Every structure is written in C-alpha cells, then in structure tokens.
Amino acid sequence: MIPTLTDLRERARKRLDPRVYDFFEGGAGGETALHENEAAFRRLALLPRVLRGAATRDLSVTLCGDRLAMPVLVSPTAFHRLAHPEGEPATARATAAAGTVLVTGMAATVPVAEVTAAARAVQADAAVWFQLYLQPEPEVTLALVRRAERAGCTALVVTVDSPVFGRRERDARHGFDDLPAGLAAENMRGLPGATDDRPRDIAMSPGLSWDDLRRLRAQTRLPVLLKGILHPGDARIAVAEGVDGLLVSNHGGRQLDAAPASIEALPAVAEAVAGRIPVLLDGGVRRGSDAAVALALGASAVGVGRPVLWGLAADGEKGVRHVLELLRAEFDHVLALCGGGSPADLGPDLVVARGSVRGGEAR
Ligand SMILES: Cc1cc2nc3c(=O)[nH]c(=O)nc-3n(C[C@H](O)[C@H](O)[C@H](O)COP(=O)(O)O)c2cc1C
Numbered sequence: 001m002i003p004t005l006t007d008l009r010e011r012a013r014k015r016l017d018p019r020v021y022d023f024f025e026g027g028a029g030g031e032t033a034l035h036e037n038e039a040a041f042r043r044l045a046l047l048p049r050v051l052r053g054a055a056t057r058d059l060s061v062t063l064c065g066d067r068l069a070m071p072v073l074v075s076p077t078a079f080h081r082l083a084h085p086e087g088e089p090a091t092a093r094a095t096a097a098a099g100t101v102l103v104t105g106m107a108a109t110v111p112v113a114e115v116t117a118a119a120r121a122v123q124a125d126a127a128v129w130f131q132l133y134l135q136p137e138p139e140v141t142l143a144l145v146r147r148a149e150r151a152g153c154t155a156l157v158v159t160v161d162s163p164v165f166g167r168r169e170r171d172a173r174h175g176f177d178d179l180p181a182g183l184a185a186e187n188m189r190g191l192p193g194a195t196d197d198r199p200r201d202i203a204m205s206p207g208l209s210w211d212d213l214r215r216l217r218a219q220t221r222l223p224v225l226l227k228g229i230l231h232p233g234d235a236r237i238a239v240a241e242g243v244d245g246l247l248v249s250n251h252g253g254r255q256l257d258a259a260p261a262s263i264e265a266l267p268a269v270a271e272a273v274a275g276r277i278p279v280l281l282d283g284g285v286r287r288g289s290d291a292a293v294a295l296a297l298g299a300s301a302v303g304v305g306r307p308v309l310w311g312l313a314a315d316g317e318k319g320v321r322h323v324l325e326l327l328r329a330e331f332d333h334v335l336a337l338c339g340g341g342s343p344a345d346l347g348p349d350l351v352v353a354r355g356s357v358r359g360g361e362a363r
C-alpha cells in the first residue's frame, strides 16, 4: 500500500525518541494555533468549475527567479539529523528531485554548503534558499549571509515571528533543551560566541526593527523574503520597504499560540499585497487540496514543515521524495477536478466556508 502522510507520521512516531517526536510535532502553549492550522483547512471547501477546456496541466510557478515544478516548497525546519542520520542533504536531494525549493537554515545540522552541494548533485540548477534569524550583532548576521551566498543559495528568508522563543510545553515536560552529543547547528560555527567545541547559540532578538531589515537588504543582492507575516499592516510596510516576498505563517503554531491559523490570515495579507510581490503560506498543509485552497486565496505557493520531517524520519531521502510526490499528485488531481490547467486558474471564487453552500446561494 502507498503510505499516506498519516502513515508516515505514525512511522515517524514509532521510530523517533519520544522527546524528538514531540520537539518536531509540538506547538507553543496550549497548541491551539498548531491544531487550528489543520482544522481551518477542514472548514473550507472548493467549489469546482467544469467544462473549462483545460486538457493539459502545468503545475510550475516562478518565485524570486527560481522555477518550481509545483507550487509546494519545503519550509525551514531545524535539526534534520535528529530525524535521520543523513539529515539535510537527504532532504536536499529529495527536494531537488521534486524540482522545488528547499529552505535550509541557521538551525541545520549540516553546513549550508554541503546542503546546496547535495541538491546540485541531483539537479544542477536546484534552488536552495537560506532562512535566518537576524542576530543582535549585525556582523554575525552578515557572516551568515555571506556563508549562504558562497554556498549558492538564491534567496534569503528572514524569520520575523520570533522576537522571543515560543513556550513549548512538550519540550519543557521532557527537559529537552539541548541537542544530543554529536549534533549541532553547524552554520553557527566560527562566529563570535562560538568555541572550538560548540557553535554559537541562535539568539532571538526582540529589539529588531525595519532598520535592521533595511541594513540587511543593503548588504546583499539576494532576494529577501519575510517569514511569519500575519498582519496586513506589516504586509503593506514590507511592500513599501521593497521586500521581495512574504511567507504567511504562524511558525507551525510554535510561537504565538493565540495567533490565527495561517490560512485564516492569508486573504487579508494577499489583499494588502495586491499581487505586487509573491505571497507564500505555510502551516497545516497536509493535502494537495490544502495547497489548492491556499493558492485560490492568494498564495503563489505553499510550504510544508512537519510532513517533510515525517518522511525523513520514516524513510530518509526516499521518505521525503514520497511526501513531495504525494503532494504533487494530489495537487494535480485537485486542479483537474476544479477545471484548472495551471495554478493561476485557482481564484477566490472557488473557496467557500463548509456548510455555506445551499441551493444556489453561493455565487
Ligand atoms: C521541528 C520544527 C522546526 C522548525 N524550525 C524552524 C526554523 O529553524 N526556522 C523557521 O523559520 N521556522 C522553523 N519552523 C517552522 C516551519 O518553517 C514552518 O513555518 C511550519 O513547520 C509550517 O507548519 P507545518 O509544520 O504545519 O507544515 C520549524 C517547525 C518545526 C515543526
């Protein structure tokens, strides 16, 4: 039988140390935002169109100069070697084989240059983006940016939803506050605050402002996307500042537990951006139909976090390939069922609240 994401989640749970499984799976506080990310998709339905003559389908999208074979990319998740000994290079090979973007990041357990090399061994022009938390000392951030540029990353994703680290009750219960011996955030080596034995800790910086972002953008030619935007006011400022893209995200429910589900925040952000820059979304995407709903509501693409970790833990590179292929095939199928030939054919008129369509009242 072909394993579904639910099967892979269960396989991952059986294979992983419960402390690691909970670190991957858990959210902040009472885990309301975590739960809502998936639940909010279940409250939405697609109202398909018919007889639109879409004989062939092309799933590809272009984002910040990179062409993706499908509108699903891999969001940054920390510490892939906790899931599988091969870690981020296995994820990179699988993502390159799927023809989409891997966002690796500061909290990778393999240096960024090895991650891009693994992706490019599979596909010469594989796109890898680098996620970073701006550090309180600009020179540390700059050193990380140069590392990502040298490694051939094609965009930077600055996570802005984490002025402080989320209160993760599962981790607190387990006392899980450090990596096992032999694993580290490898991109943090050789920076101020690092020692020969131990990389510098990743700092969260509550004092950051748009000035810090302006400084970063002046220091690099790479496109800069902001990850963790939920408020349309911030989206408007980001566009005015010249940011290259936004990722609507509540960090997989791991930061502000009182935040709305990502899919609920998307329409207002998309409206504020009005097509001027790409808007992406992550959080709770578990099916091709979730991706279709997000695209219909204004996203150019979606990211997946935990599903990739489940695939990696369950079956290494093969498991991640399987996750991405499942999502591609499901998205393609849903697009066909909605009468679409490309992601651009999905618009807001196709999305309704479940239970709201009665006898022709909908449109
Ligand atoms: C175990 C784990 C680690 C994560 N690490 C990071 C990270 O280092 N940087 C970041 O910006 N987001 C991180 N995230 C958030 C993801 O990028 C993404 O926003 C979230 O996982 C999407 O939700 P999903 O898991 O429901 O797909 C992490 C998420 C998880 C589950």
Ligand SMILES: CCCCCCCCCCC(=O)C(=O)O
Pocket: 078, 107, 176, 177, 178, 179, 202, 251, 254
């Ligand atoms: C196992 C020890 C935890 C140390 C935390 C380091 C910060 C990494 C940030 C990862 C992240 O964003 C997440 O959501 O988790």
